[in-house]
Amino acid sequence: xTGIVGLDEITGGGLPKGRPTxxxxxxxxxxxxxxxxxxxxxxxxxxxxxxxMSFEEKAExxxxxxxxxxxxxxxxxxxxxxxxxHVRIERSEIEETGExxxxxxxxxxxHAIDSIGAKRVVLDTIENLFSGLLDQGILRAELRRLFEWLxxxxxxxIITGEKGDGTLTRQGLEEYISxxxxxxxxxxxxxxxxxxxxxxxxxxxxxxxxxxxxxxxQSGISVLPVTSLTLTHNVTSERISxxxxxxxxxxxxKGFFRGSSILVSGTAGTGKTxxxxxxxxxxxxxxxxxxxxxxxxxxxQIIRNMRSIGxxxxxxxxxxxxxxxxxxxxxxxxxxxxxSIHKLIEEFDPQLVILDPITNLITVGTVSEVKSxxxxxxDFLQSMQITVMFTALSLNTIVxxxxxxxxxxxxxxxxxxxxxxSNGERNRGMYVMKSRGMKHSNQVREFVxxxxxxxxxxxxxxxxxxxxxSAREAQQxxxxxxxxxxxxxxxxxxxxxxxxxxxxxxxxASLKEEFESVQDELNKAYVEEELRKDVLEKNREQLIKSRxxxx
Amino acid sequence: MIxxxxxxxxxxxxxxxxxxxxxFVTGASINSIRAIANLKHICETYLAGNYSLEIIDVYQQRxxxxxxxxxxxPLLIKKMPLPQRRLIGDMSDTEKVLKGLxxxxxx
Numbered sequence: 001x002t003g004i005v006g007l008d009e010i011t012g013g014g015l016p017k018g019r020p021t022x023x024x025x026x027x028x029x030x031x032x033x034x035x036x037x038x039x040x041x042x043x044x045x046x047x048x049x050x051x052x053m054s055f056e057e058k059a060e061x062x063x064x065x066x067x068x069x070x071x072x073x074x075x076x077x078x079x080x081x082x083x084x085x086h087v088r089i090e091r092s093e094i095e096e097t098g099e100x101x102x103x104x105x106x107x108x109x110x111h112a113i114d115s116i117g118a119k120r121v122v123l124d125t126i127e128n129l130f131s132g133l134l135d136q137g138i139l140r141a142e143l144r145r146l147f148e149w150l151x152x153x154x155x156x157x158i159i160t161g162e163k164g165d166g167t168l169t170r171q172g173l174e175e176y177i178s179x180x181x182x183x184x185x186x187x188x189x190x191x192x193x194x195x196x197x198x199x200x201x202x203x204x205x206x207x208x209x210x211x212x213x214x215x216x217x218q219s220g221i222s223v224l225p226v227t228s229l230t231l232t233h234n235v236t237s238e239r240i241s242x243x244x245x246x247x248x249x250x251x252x253x254k255g256f257f258r259g260s261s262i263l264v265s266g267t268a269g270t271g272k273t274x275x276x277x278x279x280x281x282x283x284x285x286x287x288x289x290x291x292x293x294x295x296x297x298x299x300x301q302i303i304r305n306m307r308s309i310g311x312x313x314x315x316x317x318x319x320x321x322x323x324x325x326x327x328x329x330x331x332x333x334x335x336x337x338x339x340s341i342h343k344l345i346e347e348f349d350p351q352l353v354i355l356d357p358i359t360n361l362i363t364v365g366t367v368s369e370v371k372s373x374x375x376x377x378x379d380f381l382q383s384m385q386i387t388v389m390f391t392a393l394s395l396n397t398i399v400x401x402x403x404x405x406x407x408x409x410x411x412x413x414x415x416x417x418x419x420x421x422s423n424g425e426r427n428r429g430m431y432v433m434k435s436r437g438m439k440h441s442n443q444v445r446e447f448v449x450x451x452x453x454x455x456x457x458x459x460x461x462x463x464x465x466x467x468x469x470s471a472r473e474a475q476q477x478x479x480x481x482x483x484x485x486x487x488x489x490x491x492x493x494x495x496x497x498x499x500x501x502x503x504x505x506x507x508x509a510s511l512k513e514e515f516e517s518v519q520d521e522l523n524k525a526y527v528e529e530e531l532r533k534d535v536l537e538k539n540r541e542q543l544i545k546s547r548x549x550x551x
Numbered sequence: 552m553i554x555x556x557x558x559x560x561x562x563x564x565x566x567x568x569x570x571x572x573x574x575f576v577t578g579a580s581i582n583s584i585r586a587i588a589n590l591k592h593i594c595e596t597y598l599a600g601n602y603s604l605e606i607i608d609v610y611q612q613r614x615x616x617x618x619x620x621x622x623x624x625p626l627l628i629k630k631m632p633l634p635q636r637r638l639i640g641d642m643s644d645t646e647k648v649l650k651g652l653x654x655x656x657x658x
Binding site for chain 1: 575577580582585586589609610613614616617620621622623624625626627635636637638639640641642643644647648650651
């Protein structure tokens with residue numbers, strides 16, 4: 001294991017143990033630093049003491065150079081964990097008078113190794129011997145012997161070599177060291193430099209063959225695999241609100257997944273920054289920490305602008321929940337941006353990261369470089385369970401299905417804010433283009449920025465098409481009027497019915513009276529008939545009786 | 552230039568500064584044995600009585616390898632007279648040894 005961030009991943013476990021490794025590259029590409037880290041990490045992290053034999057820099061210079069990385073070589077030397085040895089060869093002082101060998105070097109190295117029980121050895125840069133000594137034949141034979149001897153001693157060795165024309169090293173050292181060869185490169189494109197590392201050869205190991213960018217900063221070298229070798233980060237189904245309730249509603253009413261990556265793209269002036277600020281504001285309200293990387297506006301500008309739509313960002317800054325980091329993209333190369341982002345994130349440990357806008361990064365790199373940087377950033381953030389929101393400016397007004405950076409396939413959620421121009425005004429429409437793992441709304445919403453924040457409003461679909469802005473408001477007004485009219489009409493009808501009922505009811509009452517009088521009339525005739533009948537009967541009986549009495 | 556100017560002076564004086572020589576060797580390797588023999592011969596021929604030669608086996612004193620900046624062996628260091636010079640090899644090339652020691656051939 002080298003202990004160099006990322007390298008052990010690429011090599012599948014570090015450098016070959018007990019064997020020599022050649023690190024070659026041009027001037028200033030970090031060979032010495034690389035080997036120093038190898039020694040120091042070995043001593044500090046893995047308990048493997050190391051010998052650093054320098055053919056270039058003096059021991060004191062080395063100590064000074066790496067002190068800026070926080071390594072105290074003097075202390076380590078004192079603790080017998082490392083040993084620095086400066087080999088000085090002055091051509092002018094030396095006269096060759098016949099046959100010789102490099103036994104002195106062997107003895108010296110052997111002594112250094114034995115005195116601290118070293119497991120690691122660095123020879124930096126052994127090719128300097130070639131400039132100090134003339135007899136190439138002897139040197140080559142002796143170097144071959146040296147490497148064999150180091151192998152026999154079972155120390156893991158790094159040999160550095162300057163890159164030559166057409167060959168990996170000037171003196172063809174790669175001929176002797178055939179176990180592992182790592183090539184460092186330093187390339188400048190568009191005035192911005194990128195350091196690259198490639199494993200040319202590694203016997204008996206499955207290693208990444210790509211060129212991997214690496215960085216040298218205050219904490220030393222870190223190699224960043226272009227893509228994470230494994231896609232196995234944990235995921236959570238926890239949701240976080242976007243700060244816009246109506247947007248949350250479009251996302252199953254719960255918002256985004258924690259640890260997901262969100263892209264907000266849109267044309268200029270569609271409110272991307274406002275969405276991002278809203279998200280940050282909401283996160284801070286939930287007492288979560290947030291870093292806002294601004295590549296376009298200064299923090300004060302953003303704070304002022306967001307105050308106009310009702311977000312007080314300043315209070316979160318004062319509470320230590322929010323941090324702004326504003327820098328021009330041209331300030332440094334992409335890799336340095338990535339490093340500074342990494343560092344700040346590790347320092348601040350936020351739950352939310354915002355990059356606004358990523359489109360500006362294109363000014364310092366090509367599309368594929370920006371993409372590879374973003375992939376690495378997303379990988380890193382996802383492994384840390386940090387939610388990230390990017391904003392991206394799309395330059396054309398036509399909805400492109402692909403963002404400029406080609407990151408749309410990487411992100412988990414993609415919001416598209418778009419201008420809808422009609423009836424002499426521009427309005428903002430918002431779509432959820434994609435949102436992995438949830439049933440998101442497929443509706444276009446109108447995106448309204450008010451003094452109190454951001455809202456999404458249902459757009460009106462009319463025979464004339466989608467209505468937004470004042471057209472929508474007019475439509476709403478029209479509908480409201482229509483409703484009032486309808487209500488009035490309904491009321492009138494109700495009253496009419498009531499009246500009709502009353503009329504009919506009175507009619508029914510009079511008919512009933514009429515019926516009763518007819519009935520009475522009929523009854524009267526009937527009673528009279530009865531009475532007459534009775535009287536007749538009585539009269540007949542009387543007549544009969546009187547007849548009988550007469551007899 | 553200075554070297555060439557001063558050394559003949561010392562030499563012509565005869566009893567100028569004494570030559571202080573140190574020869575580092577590695578045990579009994581062929582090169583070492585040859586170097587010792589060759590050097591002794593040169594010294595006796597050209598510096599008779601005016602030199603002190605110390606022969607050191609680096610295997611015996613490994614610490615010296617670092618302090619004396621030893622890489623190639625055999626190594627001859629001319630401590631005195633100044634300037635200090637280093638000569639490597641088996642001292643078979645007498646011309647070069649003499650040049651390295653700053654001794655003009657004519658003497």
